Amino acid sequence: MFELLVTLCLSTVCAERVLPAAMPTDKAQCEASMNARSTGWVKAHEGYRVKGQRCVAIETLDDRAAKTTETSPGHFVHEGLVEPVGPKNAGDIANTGFIVGDKAVAVIDAGSSRKVAEALYLAVRSKTQLPIRYLLLTHMHPDHTLGAEVFKEAGAEIVGSAALQQAMASRAEAYTANLKRLLGDDAFHGTKIVLSDRGVADSETIDLGQRELELRAHPTAHTNNDLTIYDKTSSTVWMGDLVFLTHTPALDGSIVGWIKLLSELRKNGAKHMVPGHGPGRAAYPDGAKPTLGYLTSLAQQTRKAIKAGESLNTALKHIGQDLRGDWKEFDEFNPRNATSAYVELEWE
Amino acid sequence: MKHQLAIAACATLLLSLPAQAGGTGQFVLPPYATIQNQIVAGEAWKDLREMVAGDAKLLDGEEILSFDAPVQAFDAATVPFSISQRSNSGKRIAELTVVVDDNPMPIAAKFEFGALMGDIHLESRVRYDVFSNIRAVAKTASGETYMVGRFVKAAGGCSTAVSRDLNVALSTMGQMKLKEFRDPNAVSTKAEGTVREVQLMIRHPNFTGMQVKTGTLDYIDPRFLDKVVVKLGDDVLFRMTGGFSISENPSFRFKFKDNGAGAITVYARDTEGAEFTHTFPLNSGV
Numbered sequence: 016m017f018e019l020l021v022t023l024c025l026s027t028v029c030a031e032r033v034l035p036a037a038m039p040t041d042k043a044q045c046e047a048s049m050n051a052r053s054t055g056w057v058k059a060h061e062g063y064r065v066k067g068q069r070c071v072a073i074e075t076l077d078d079r080a081a082k083t084t085e086t087s088p089g090h091f092v093h094e095g096l097v098e099p100v101g102p103k104n105a106g107d108i109a110n111t112g113f114i115v116g117d118k119a120v121a122v123i124d125a126g127s128s129r130k131v132a133e134a135l136y137l138a139v140r141s142k143t144q145l146p147i148r149y150l151l152l153t154h155m156h157p158d159h160t161l162g163a164e165v166f167k168e169a170g171a172e173i174v175g176s177a178a179l180q181q182a183m184a185s186r187a188e189a190y191t192a193n194l195k196r197l198l199g200d201d202a203f204h205g206t207k208i209v210l211s212d213r214g215v216a217d218s219e220t221i222d223l224g225q226r227e228l229e230l231r232a233h234p235t236a237h238t239n240n241d242l243t244i245y246d247k248t249s250s251t252v253w254m255g256d257l258v259f260l261t262h263t264p265a266l267d268g269s270i271v272g273w274i275k276l277l278s279e280l281r282k283n284g285a286k287h288m289v290p291g292h293g294p295g296r297a298a299y300p301d302g303a304k305p306t307l308g309y310l311t312s313l314a315q316q317t318r319k320a321i322k323a324g325e326s327l328n329t330a331l332k333h334i335g336q337d338l339r340g341d342w343k344e345f346d347e348f349n350p351r352n353a354t355s356a357y358v359e360l361e362w363e
Numbered sequence: 364m365k366h367q368l369a370i371a372a373c374a375t376l377l378l379s380l381p382a383q384a385g386g387t388g389q390f391v392l393p394p395y396a397t398i399q400n401q402i403v404a405g406e407a408w409k410d411l412r413e414m415v416a417g418d419a420k421l422l423d424g425e426e427i428l429s430f431d432a433p434v435q436a437f438d439a440a441t442v443p444f445s446i447s448q449r450s451n452s453g454k455r456i457a458e459l460t461v462v463v464d465d466n467p468m469p470i471a472a473k474f475e476f477g478a479l480m481g482d483i484h485l486e487s488r489v490r491y492d493v494f495s496n497i498r499a500v501a502k503t504a505s506g507e508t509y510m511v512g513r514f515v516k517a518a519g520g521c522s523t524a525v526s527r528d529l530n531v532a533l534s535t536m537g538q539m540k541l542k543e544f545r546d547p548n549a550v551s552t553k554a555e556g557t558v559r560e561v562q563l564m565i566r567h568p569n570f571t572g573m574q575v576k577t578g579t580l581d582y583i584d585p586r587f588l589d590k591v592v593v594k595l596g597d598d599v600l601f602r603m604t605g606g607f608s609i610s611e612n613p614s615f616r617f618k619f620k621d622n623g624a625g626a627i628t629v630y631a632r633d634t635e636g637a638e639f640t641h642t643f644p645l646n647s648g649v
Contacts, residue, residue, distance in 0.1 A: 181529065185583075189519055239528040324544040324560075326486050326616060328431055328443035351437035358441055358612065362540065362564065 016073050016144060017045040018137070021053045022066040023205055029066055030204045033079075033133040037170035039144045045070035056168075060207060073140050080137035081111070084295060086287070087249030089115040089226065091142065092295035093135060095126075097262045097343050100158060105130040105202040106194065108262075109158040110295050112253075113139050114246050116223025119148035122171065123244060123253050123289075125162035128198055129205040132162025136169060147171045149221060151230065152211060153255025153291065154238045155182045156267070157190040164209045174221075176232035176240040177214030184210055215242060233257070236273035237266070251287040251299070258303045260293030261341070263348040266355045270314050277307040312338050313349075317356040318363070327357050398425075400434045402496045402512035407464040415460050415470065415500050416508050424501060424511025427452035428483075432497050432513040439520030441610050444513075445486035446499050455504040456483045463608050465495035467521060467573065471608035477599040481558065484618040488610040490571065491517035521571045521607070529568075532611070537639035538566040539629060543646055555623045562616040563593065565631055565639070571607040588613055590632040596624020621645075 016039040022031045034052050036045070053065045083091040092112040100106045106127020113122045113135070120139055125132045139147060150166035152175040153159055160183065163173055183190075187208045195203045218231045229245040237256045244253040256265065257276065266273065280300040288299040313335045320330035334353035339345045412421075424430065432444040448456060455478070461471040471489050489497065498512030544560040565588065572585030587607040593600045593615075600619050631639045 178528070185529065193519060235528060326443065326445060327441075327488065327614075328433065328445055328486065331433070331443070347437060354436075354438040354441050361542075361562075361614075 016040065016140065017042045017070040018073055018076060018140065019045055019049050019052055019068065020071055021049075021056070021068040023057070023060075023063050024066050025063050025200075025204065028200045028204055030201060032129060032205045033076075033136065033165070035136055035165060035169035037168075038146060039140065040070075042070055042072075060205070063205070073137070076137050077141065079134060080141050081107075081131075081134035083112060083138050083142075086296050087251065090246060090249040090251060091115075091138070092289055093138065094295040095158070095292060097293060099344065099347070100127055100194070100197045102199040102202045106158055106161070106198055107131045107134070108292070109156075109256075110289055110291055110293075111135050111159075112289065112295070113147075114223065114226065114228065114249075115143050115145060116226030118145065118222075118224025120145050121149040121151055121221065121223055121228060121244075122147055122166055123151045124153055124159040124255070125150060125166060127158045127161050127194055127206075128203055129162055129165055129207075130202055132165035135162070136165050148223070149174055151175070151228075151244055151253075152179060152242065153244070153253060154241050155179055155186065156238065156256065156265075157194050159255070159291070161190065161194055161206055161208060164207050167209050172213060173209065173211045174213050174215065174230065175211040176242045177216040178232070178240040179211045179214055179242070182238065182240045183208070233276055234272055235269040236276045237264075238268040241268070241276075245283060245285060247284075249287070250285050251289060251296075252283075252285045253289045254291060254303070256291035257306070258288060258290040258297070259306050260290045260297060260302065261343055262292035263342040263345045264306050264309055264352065265348050266310070266313075266352040270310055270317075270352075270356045270359055274307065274310050274314060277303045277310070309335075309338055309342070313352060313356055314360065317353065317360050321357065321361050321363075327354070327361075330357055398513070400432070400514045402498060403514050405464055405496060407469065408496070408498075411462060411464060411469055415462055416510070419502075419508035421500075421508055421510045424499065424509040427454050427456075427509055428499065428501065428511050430499055430511040430513060432515050434516065436491065436515055436517035439491040439517035441488050442491050442497075442515055442517050442520065443486065443488050444497055444499075445484075445616075446511075447484050448482035450482055452482070454507070456480075456501045457504045458502040459483065459485070460500045461487070461489070462498050462500065463489055463491065463495050464498070466490070466492045466608045467571075468606040468608050470606055471497075472603050472605045475599075475602045477601065479595060479598050479600055479620045479622060480617070481620050482618075484560070484616075486562075486614075486616040488614055489608050490520035490610055491515060492521040492573075493518045520610075521573045532566075532568040535566045536568065537631070537637065539631075539639065539641040539643075540564040541627060541629075541641075541643035555621055557621045558618055559621050559645070560616070560618045561627065561645075562614060563627075563629060564612065564614045565591070565629075566612050567631075567633060569607050569609055569611050569613060586633055586635050588631050589634050590630075591615075592630040594628045594630075595619060595622055596626065598622055598624070600627075 081093045083093045095109040111124040147169045150171040150173045215232045233241045285299040335349045429447045436442040459474045501509045542562040569587040591603040628642045
């Protein structure tokens with residue numbers, strides 16, 4: 016099968032990008048459709064122009080495909096890097112992956128940029144030609160969502176929590192501006208935020224063909240739009256950023272809600288989980304313990320500071336500082352978590 | 364994980380100015396120790412100065428106030444600052460304007476203080492759009508103008524979507540809470556003139572107009588508290604005229620001298636004309 020690579024230019028920045036088709040194409044199909052596809056893409060992306068295009072056999076694109084591990088048959092995980100978003104990593108910092116059934120594929124999360132999402136798309140296409148029917152988004156944050164358009168182009172329906180669409184829409188501009196600044200023009204090239212097509216209010220089962228995924232939306236925890244995905248076949252739950260390992264947890268929802276959710280993780284028969292950051296596989300439900308431990312201590316310290324009458328400014332200087340342990344990116348995330356926890360808990 | 368995104372990738376503007384002595388010119392330990400984030404010169408202030416202080420001479424505010432704002436804030440939508448008047452300043456501050464120079468709406472709030480506020484102790488929180496100075500311009504009852512400021516590294520806070528959940532923010536708008544802080548070592552007293560400390564919290568999204576509506580690229584219209592009046596009995600503690608640079612769920616922590624009235628009444632109004640009034644009986648000293 017063949018993929019279409021198009022050199023796209025925006026102002027003086029040019030880069031070759033992969034433009035997926037809704038169904039895999041052979042060489043003749045790829046070449047027959049390439050003009051329409053590249054023209055269509057440019058029309059939908061203001062300011063871009065086509066400089067060149069070619070159809071390339073998927074087998075030759077291995078070095079561009081994301082590295083994935085098949086942790087269980089048909090269950091692939093790509094481990095993001097535990098480091099800040101930057102030009103060099105193009106924002107490849109979140110765990111993503113895909114699950115293959117008999118009839119279709121579901122991709123989980125899309126990375127921070129078109130570049131990262133294209134790599135994941137190529138990883139899918141190097142394993143299977145089945146249609147990518149779903150892109151499942153675990154929550155709104157840009158390191159998990161900004162590459163989504165690639166999968167939309169590949170024909171996927173974008174599904175998230177029912178609260179996802181509004182949450183992303185209201186942050187779209189800020190996310191876009193921030194990511195562009197952090198990634199730089201080259202790594203950000205071609206990235207355009209798209210919103211979810213449909214939301215899950217409570218729970219829903221989707222079928223990939225002899226493989227059912229149970230989607231579950233949660234009350235406000237890490238964010239107000241967290242979604243978990245349970246693949247019974249591999250006995251694995253995709254936790255999104257409800258679970259962090261290695262990378263300091265980031266609070267953008269409700270510390271009370273998050274603690275409650277992790278304290279009550281359902282014994283649903285699952286054995287494994289995929290955390291949003293850090294190692295791509297952990298035990299279910301024990302993999303949540305470090306996150307829960309951090310949040311519980313943070314909440315305790317915050318409540319204590321509030322009770323002692325400490326102002327936000329005073330409390331921020333010490334809350335959580337002794338929880339550093341082996342967490343990475345701690346100095347950046349802990350003070351922000353402390354702020355979030357304080358402004359939530361001061362209303363108790 | 365938007366937080367790391369909120370931190371500008373700008374080159375770090377590390378301000379390693381030495382601590383300054385308190386205007387005495389002598390080499391003595393200043394009363395306010397090291398200031399890590401002294402104010403920096405900037406274009407925006409040139410225009411703002413006249414608006415805020417007219418042609419008044421700006422005296423060094425460090426002499427009568429201590430001002431605390433973080434060197435760097437990781438949540439640019441919630442940047443805390445506090446102003447504390449030195450007990451021996453001998454001045455009565457009648458007005459105080461808080462300015463975030465480089466915000467789209469730089470004047471965050473103007474406070475007019477009643478006599479019961481005594482030495483001013485005030486804490487609140489502001490949004491930060493880009494790295495900027497924050498300054499407090501204080502006018503005394505005797506007509507002098509003092510200025511004090513800090514430079515804070517924080518960015519993106521004005522376009523940050525309000526709240527974790529917009530629907531909750533809208534449905535709880537106008538709720539208020541008043542917290543009293545009691546010094547556990549102080550003898551409980553009803554005596555008039557006793558200094559008390561409270562925190563007034565008001566639920567309001569304080570929309571900046573830079574946030575985007577659901578499923579569209581339309582902006583949510585700005586809607587923020589533009590007037591807050593806090594009274595102790597019949598005496599005004601302060602009036603605030605505010606802008607959207609004040610953070611969501613505005614919070615004001617302050618001290619005042621008790622007049623024995625026994626209750627604080629708060630009136631708040633937003634730019635849509637919605638009015639919120641609450642009366643809080645005081646427990647301190649009872």
